[in-house]
Amino acid sequence: MRMVDIIEKKKAGEQLTKDEIKSFINGYVKGDIPDYQVSALLMAIIFKGMDATETFNLTEAMLNSGDTVDLSKIKGVKVDKHSTGGVGDKVSLVLGPMVAACGVKLAKMSGRGLGHTGGTLDKLESIPGFKTRIPIDQFIKQVSDIGIAIIGQTDNLDPADKKLYALRDVTGTVNSMALIASSIMSKKLASGADTILLDVKFGDGAFMTNIDDARKLAQLMVDIGKHFGKDTRAEISDMDQPLGLAVGNILEVKEAIDTLKGNGPADLREICFASGSTMLLQAKAAQSVEEAKNLLQKKIGSGEAFNKFEQMVKAQGGDVSFIDNPSKFPVALYKQDIKATQSGFVSAIGAKDIGLDAMKLGAGREKEDDRIDYTAGIVLNKKIGDKVNKGDTLATLYTERPSFEKIAKDIYSRFQISDKPVQVHPIIWDTIK
């Protein structure tokens, strides 16, 4: 099978067969097909699309391109969740321990942050000693013993996605429903859980900027999961402003601890309870949303959810004294409040720009090998809908970099203040199952 014929076929808008898709994925992973031919095919996919059958076949070829994780030694239903990424998204740090405290097994592989988005692994690694690379048998034992482990992807998990994603990133071919859905779902399916919950974000700080595209992507991923026999559900959630208040690694870990102790920002709590309920239903650990929410609330109130987080930190080599006493975490050298110069109501906070501002303060990476400053970031003091008086603090920036004045001005400009009260939207807009 010649790669050029596969490219020509897709260029003409025809459906690729399972064998053609398998041949290009396997050939690319082995190094037999060069980047330039795969780039041409990816661009043809961008313009001509892929139907559901092609997308299922692409997902299957990718998930079988490397190792798959066998979680069958762990008793009970193994649940997984995935967020399409955003700013201030520390949900896994809170939700994971909450559901594990309810007896559900969470075996999760997470990613790192790039550009304006943060990554769960970086947040966890801001806890001194915390290891996100552990042998797979240790990962499985930890989930069996304490019900939760969050690690990075193993080296040979979905190598097709690693190569394809890097190529898509530099060839303007990220933005295709079929390519995004197969990329996410092949990794999730290769990770071996029985159920998958997808948090598909839309808005300024998300991959999908509008809700219709978010719905389409969510439906496609749910269809893929079901095609492979997994209970897969999706929530469509708002990413027009950062989630919670903290953006930046240590700052977000502190917020997660606060939320596990029953405090924390309302939007973060809302999404953790909603997603947690869905995961408990998927695992059959509750019969109704109400029962699930009550159980989760009990685990927060009793301190069991917080204890579960501590257990995970300890099991993965982290220093739990920082979790017990978050004031032990280092604080950035420079701190500056950003003040409102007029009164009114917050009508917008550009999530993507806030994410980029935090990155420039040192909290994120512009390139994959950039070093992160775990203390850097931004803590919002006002969210959309909040009333603001002139002189109020809108946000506080934290950085080790002395030249932060321009970024401080930029952060100020991310807040739009309206004269009139502003309607606040719910955080979760839709659920697909």
Ligand code: URA
């Ligand atoms: N996240 C992924 O893992 N893959 C994509 O293609 C987009 C977002």
